[in-house]
Amino acid sequence: MALKIVKSQCTVCGACEFECPNAAIKFKGDAYIIDAEKCTECEGQFDAPQCAAVCPVPNTCVPA
Amino acid sequence: MSATLIPISGLQVASRKDMGEAMAKGGGCSSGSCGSSQGPADMDPETWAKVKDHPCYSEEAHHYFARMHVAVAPACNIQCNYCNRKYDCANESRPGVVSERLTPEQAARKVLAVAASVPQLSVLGIAGPGDAAYDWRRTKATFDLVSKDLPDIKLCLSSNGLALPDHIDEIVAMNIDHVTITINAIDPEIGQHIYPWIFYDGKRRTGIEAATILRDRQLLSLEMLKARGVLVKVNSVLIPGINDDHLIEVNKAVKARGAFLHNIMPLISDPAHGTHFGLTGQRGPTGAELKKVQDACAGGANLMRHCRQCRADAVGLLGEDRGQDFTLDKLPEVIADATEARTAYRDWVADERRDRAAAAAQAEATVAETGKSTLFAVCTRGSGRINMHFGKVTEFQIYEADAEGIRFVGHRRADNYCLGGHGDKARMDEILRVLEDVPYVLCSKIGAGPKKRLAEAGIEAIDGLAQDYIETAIAAVLHSKTAHPGRTAESA
Numbered sequence: 269m270a271l272k273i274v275k276s277q278c279t280v281c282g283a284c285e286f287e288c289p290n291a292a293i294k295f296k297g298d299a300y301i302i303d304a305e306k307c308t309e310c311e312g313q314f315d316a317p318q319c320a321a322v323c324p325v326p327n328t329c330v331p332a
Numbered sequence: 333m334s335a336t337l338i339p340i341s342g343l344q345v346a347s348r349k350d351m352g353e354a355m356a357k358g359g360g361c362s363s364g365s366c367g368s369s370q371g372p373a374d375m376d377p378e379t380w381a382k383v384k385d386h387p388c389y390s391e392e393a394h395h396y397f398a399r400m401h402v403a404v405a406p407a408c409n410i411q412c413n414y415c416n417r418k419y420d421c422a423n424e425s426r427p428g429v430v431s432e433r434l435t436p437e438q439a440a441r442k443v444l445a446v447a448a449s450v451p452q453l454s455v456l457g458i459a460g461p462g463d464a465a466y467d468w469r470r471t472k473a474t475f476d477l478v479s480k481d482l483p484d485i486k487l488c489l490s491s492n493g494l495a496l497p498d499h500i501d502e503i504v505a506m507n508i509d510h511v512t513i514t515i516n517a518i519d520p521e522i523g524q525h526i527y528p529w530i531f532y533d534g535k536r537r538t539g540i541e542a543a544t545i546l547r548d549r550q551l552l553s554l555e556m557l558k559a560r561g562v563l564v565k566v567n568s569v570l571i572p573g574i575n576d577d578h579l580i581e582v583n584k585a586v587k588a589r590g591a592f593l594h595n596i597m598p599l600i601s602d603p604a605h606g607t608h609f610g611l612t613g614q615r616g617p618t619g620a621e622l623k624k625v626q627d628a629c630a631g632g633a634n635l636m637r638h639c640r641q642c643r644a645d646a647v648g649l650l651g652e653d654r655g656q657d658f659t660l661d662k663l664p665e666v667i668a669d670a671t672e673a674r675t676a677y678r679d680w681v682a683d684e685r686r687d688r689a690a691a692a693a694q695a696e697a698t699v700a701e702t703g704k705s706t707l708f709a710v711c712t713r714g715s716g717r718i719n720m721h722f723g724k725v726t727e728f729q730i731y732e733a734d735a736e737g738i739r740f741v742g743h744r745r746a747d748n749y750c751l752g753g754h755g756d757k758a759r760m761d762e763i764l765r766v767l768e769d770v771p772y773v774l775c776s777k778i779g780a781g782p783k784k785r786l787a788e789a790g791i792e793a794i795d796g797l798a799q800d801y802i803e804t805a806i807a808a809v810l811h812s813k814t815a816h817p818g819r820t821a822e823s824a
Contacts, residue, residue, distance in 0.1 A: 279418050280433070281462055283407035286469075287531075314534050321536040324411060325418065 270307035271317055272332040275299050277325045284319035284329060293319060304332060379592075382509050382563055385454040385678070386486060391638045391740055395716045396681045398452040400647040400655075401459050402439035403432065404470045408462035409494050410530040410546065412516075413608035414569060414599055432659055433461075436470055440477035444667045446647055446658050447482055451670065451677035456482075459490035459512075466495040468502075475506055484674065486510065490567070493550035494530060500556045511557055512595075513550055514567040518585045520544040522578050526571065528608065551589060558590035565593040565636065570625055571609070572599070572617050583629040594629065595636035598622050619744045619766055626742070637742040638729075688716045688801050695807035696737035705734035708806050709744070709767050709791075711775035718797055718805050722778035730770065731806055738803045764789050774805055 273284070273293075278300060285293040285300060290313075292306035302319070309331075310317045320329035387394035434442065447453050456478055458464040464471045475487050488510035489503075496513065503511065517523035523543030530542040537545060557564050566586040568579055575582075583594050599616040601609045608614075617625075626635050647655045709728035711720040725746060732741045744766040746759065760782065767773070773791055776798035783793045797805035 279406070281406040281408065282467070283409070283462070283531075286407055286467070316536070318534065321534075322407075322409065322531040324408060 269309055269311070270304035270332045271302055271309060271319060271329050272304075273300055273302055273319075274328050274330060277328040279325060281324065283322045283324070287318040287322045289313050289318060302329075302332075379563070383592075386488070386510060387455065391636070392685070393454075394638050395712075395714050396452065396684070397454040398450055398647070399455040399457055400443065400446050400453060401457050402434055402442060402474060403461050404434050404436055404439045404474045405458055405460055405464045405467035406433055406462045407467040408460070408492075409466040409532070410463070410492050410542075411528050412492075413526055413528060413614075414571070414601065414610075416606040416608075416610075418606065434660070436473035436477055438660055439474045440481065441663055441667065442658055442660070443478050443485070444481055444669060445663045447485065447674070448667055448670045450647070450654070451673040453485065453674065454678075455486045455488060455510075457488045457490060463492050463495065464489040465491035465493075465499055468495065468499055472502065472506070475508070479506065482669065484671065488512070490514070491553075492546070493553040494532060494546055495549075496553035497549060497556055500553075500560060503557070503562065504560045508562065510563050510565065511553075512565040512567055513553055514569070515547075515550045515554075515582055515586060516569050516571070517543070517575050517578055518547055518551070518582050519578060520547055522575050523547060525574050526569075551585070554586060554589045554591060563592040564590070565595055566591045567595045567597060569599050570596050570617050570622055572615060572621065574614075576617070576621070576625055579625055580628050593634050593636045596622065596626050596629065619742070620769060623742060637740060684715060688803075691801045692738065692803035695801075695803040705732060706772070706810065707732055707741075707770040708809070709770045709773045710802050711773070712802065716801055716803075718774050718800055718802060719776050722773065722775040722782055722793065722795070725775070728767065728770075728773070729802075731802060733806050733810060738806050760785055764791075767791055772809060774802070774809070 270292075280295075280298075280300065282295065282300065285295065289310060290306045290308055292303045292308075293300055294303065314321075317329060323329045383390040383393065385393055385397050387397045387399050443456055456475075458471045458474060471489060478485065479487065487506065487508045489508060490512040491514070493513040493515065496511070516526050520540045520543035523546065524539050527542055527546060529536050529538045530546050531537075532542075532545055532549075554564050554566070566582070568575070568582055570576055570579060579596055583596075586594055598619075599609065599614070601607065601614055601616045603610045603613075626637060629635055647658050708731045710718060710731055711722055711725045712718060712729055713720045727743050727745045729740060730742045730744055732739055746763045746766055764785075767789075771791060773786060773793040774797060775793065775795050777795050778786075778793045786793045794805075794809060797808060800808070
């Protein structure tokens, strides 16, 4: 149960890193990536995954 | 034609020395010379001290001072229908667009490099490309670094307002004197057609709910900043058919809450930008439509009419973007600041300003006699003078002269962002289109071909007044027109 970031769509704005309640998102090399170990899809924390809710590009933070 | 124009003696100011003599004859500093509500005589000294070197807050200052934006804040908490940050084009100038994102450390180096080579630099702004208040960690880190190295550079930021109320104390503590909030609607019924969603309090929100929260937070930001003595400029994007009739309500609402300036800007819309409005064919307003809304708001909050809607990484005087000269790969290894150059430049500006105000006051007195309203398109590279070749302009500064005097009323772009590659014909067509209601062009020089084409369209190009102050030249033109044979000669 985790989300991933579709690199080709990502604008590298970093809003997801900022909002992630689990500190699961890091900037590595030239892209943001989600650590599947830490990602909870925000279950029990928020109504919806925070990364997907704030991401400006549709279908960029998606189920892995 | 232009050779027959005779400037009024004593008003023609071709050099600082001439001007000194003209002033000795009894000119004095009266009202602000251009952008009538923005001069030193129109505001309290404390406010004038805050804005006098800020090109975006004082129309008068934009003739002399440069600003730069650093694109350190890419994250945003709302979506606007006119914005798509995936798009980047070095030839394009519009908000939200950048070529290069910077870390706070890189940004601080860039500011130092620009300050060392552009003595006109007075302001550092952070305007995205996302939202400076939402991406606050990066914004604050950048300001902290820059204020340590360059304490004389003013700091300002631009935001949609949603996250602003959370940072008011820090903004005040960091001596940020100027904050811009973009407010496109105060009625959520209208706002919902501009903002598809906002991200607030852990949730993506849409429709009326989103527009209401955003509006409330924007107005709260404005009130909180005003209460703490921070000058607030409100930006509104004019979107024909959506908020054009509504902006007068926005103007009243922001004035009532103490906004210092209201900047009504035209929507920039093109399918190639990939924005919602671009893709759905929503058009931007014409220059005349924009002026109509701006004129309807006169009497409310002071209007800014010289906005260039610059990129989030713009560098230089408004209307002259040098951002591409200062990309990271072009920064020198070691940067030595040049504080003295900035100080010397500011001293020079103080003198120049006094002179220009005096010249303008005299010119206005002359124009008041002629009465009817006339528009002038001016080619200038700054300092309030006619000093640019017609063939070099990418935008015209539009001045209006009538019984009230001479004032700057806006600028009109003639390059249409990417017209460069389409040849002179397309450029000229665009110029004729944007100048349809303007009978005179004032420039330092113009070729015979373009001059003829303008004449055929009923526009007279005048290049005999190069280097004059703008107001002085306008007064001279009007004077020569009203004093031609057959009419009662006016006293010179």
